Amino acid sequence: MDHRILFNNDEDNELDEVVIAMQGRPRIFYARINYIEFYDNHDFINLRLSKETFRTVLRMIEADIHPPSQRNREILAPSKLYMMLRYFATGSFLVTVADFTGVSESSACRYIHQVCRAIA
Numbered sequence: 001m002d003h004r005i006l007f008n009n010d011e012d013n014e015l016d017e018v019v020i021a022m023q024g025r026p027r028i029f030y031a032r033i034n035y036i037e038f039y040d041n042h043d044f045i046n047l048r049l050s051k052e053t054f055r056t057v058l059r060m061i062e063a064d065i066h067p068p069s070q071r072n073r074e075i076l077a078p079s080k081l082y083m084m085l086r087y088f089a090t091g092s093f094l095v096t097v098a099d100f101t102g103v104s105e106s107s108a109c110r111y112i113h114q115v116c117r118a119i120a
Contacts, residue, residue, distance in 0.1 A: 032102075033101075033102075034078065035079065035082040036054065039051075046086075047082070047086060048085075048089050049085065057119075061115065061118040062077045064117075065077045065081070075107070080112075080115050081115055082101070083101050083111055083112060084115040086100065087108075
């Protein structure tokens with residue numbers, strides 16, 4: 001009986017390395033923070049709102065700012081609202097808010113604009 005080797009691990013490993021090299025930099029997905037669970041009422045005072053008021057505002061505008069899909073781990077509505085409130089409450093720069101929430105400066109600008117339009 002003729003036994004043939006169907007897979008050669010050495011060749012597969014070399015092929016995997018070539019494919020990885022061709023893909024460039026690997027994509028990194030960071031865990032998103034749920035600010036409602038992460039902070040208590042005392043920490044929300046910095047935003048000039050209580051958690052209950054935050055939830056009320058979120059319920060009112062969530063349909064307008066919620067991402068249409070979960071594709072590419074988009075920022076969820078509570079994080080967008082938190083980002084906008086932090087930006088206005090602290091009077092800081094976009095880059096500061098973006099670094100704090102873990103998004104790029106251009107994304108922070110887009111999300112803050114989206115939430116402001118939903119509230120208006």
